[in-house]
Amino acid sequence: MMLFKKIIDFYVDSSIHVALAAYAxxxxxxxxxxxxxxxxxxxxxxxxxxxAYNCIKYFLFFIQREAQITIKLKLIFVISLISCSASIYYYFQLETISKLLSLFAFCIALIYGFSLFGGLKAARNWIGFKVFLVVFSWTIITFLLPVVNAKLEFTQGLFLCGIQRFVLIYALMCVFEIVDLQFDAISLQTIPQRIGVKQTKLVGFTYLILYLILEFFKTNQFILIDLFFVGLIGTFICFSSRNRSKYYSNFWVESIPIFWWLILLLFVSDLIFPFPSRS
Structure with missing residues (x-):
């Protein structure tokens, strides 16, 4: 059991799980x-x-605390180095405009994670700005990047899909904000620190409702699947609290897009290769 927990901890702490969520x-x-x-x-x-995640989480640790580096951190460093090399390789395969968009997202990550321009604090320490930067960067990478690289024509429907992705990720972030209350310094002035846990949950529910309202302006054959996962996110928001373990947000909540994608994939596969009828 301890071995299994260590494997899960390494899987989460090395950012493989959150990367799978982005991939999904x-x-x-x-x-x-x-x-x-x-x-x-x-x-x-x-x-x-x-x-990006490992650089933000561990870069200063490797620079300032070399004597305390464990085997686990060394493995994370190796994974990060391999991932960095792979991301550079795939970056050069993107379209030119996609490269510019990716550089923009990379700059957001730098601003978010590190103190730049002398005494300017990292953006995650800016009052009330942390969530917006995370949601914005995730929307760029998980929605705008595939759209731009495919050279899709910008339409009203495409715009609505982008807004939906933004509000959905924002709703998910409400869970992280509430759970992270036990770790965040009061000076950060995160959403639940400023308006309270109950109001933060209401913000999350509001964004989920907005997501569903936008569905009425689209043609979506997967509406029932969307309703199920929106309800699941709402459930996680409802039961989130500052006393929850890190697995509640960093594993289970981040698993939602992974399962969402897999269910959609199975549904589409059934549409393309339907099961033979039984006589």
């Missing part, structure tokens, strides 16, 4: 918008997420 969102975008699978976009999103 990218594949959902391709599937829902009928974009052919693009390995460069999907793999760049996966490896780039590992690189």
């Amino acid at each position: 969102f990218i594949r959902m975008t391709m599937l829902l918008l009928n974009i052919s699978y693009d390995e460069s976009v999907a793999c760049f999103g996966f490896y780039g997420t590992i690189t």
Whole structure:
């Protein structure tokens, strides 16, 4: 049991799980918008997420605390190095405009994670700005990047899909904000620190309702699947609290887009290769 827990901890702490969530969102975008699978976009999103998250979490640790580096951290460093190399490889396979968009997202990650320009604090320490940057960067990588790289024509329906992705990720972030209350310094002034846990949950529910309202302006054959996962996210928001373990948000909530994509994939496969009828 201890071995299994260590494996899960390493899987989560090395950012592989959150990268799979980003990969799943990218594949959902391709599937829902009928974009052919693009390995460069999907793999760049996966490896780039590992690189960005581990750089933000561990870069200063490796620089300042070399004497305390464990075997686990050394393995994470190796995974990060491989992921960085892979993300660079796939980056150069992107379209030119996609490269610019990816650089923009990378700059957001730098601003979010590190103190730049002298005494300017990292953006995650800016009052009330942390969630917006995370949601914005995730929307860029998981929605805009596959759309732009596929050179889709910008339409009202595409705009609504982008807004939906933004509000959905924002609703998911409400869970992280509540659970992270036990770790965040009061100076961060996160959403639940400013308005309270109950009001933060109401914000999350409001964004989920907005997501569903936007569904009425679209043609979506997967509406029942969407309703199920929106309800699941709502359940996680409802039962979130500052006393929850890190697995509640960092494993289970981040698993939602993965299962969402897999269910959509199974449904589409059934449409393309329907089961033979039984006489």
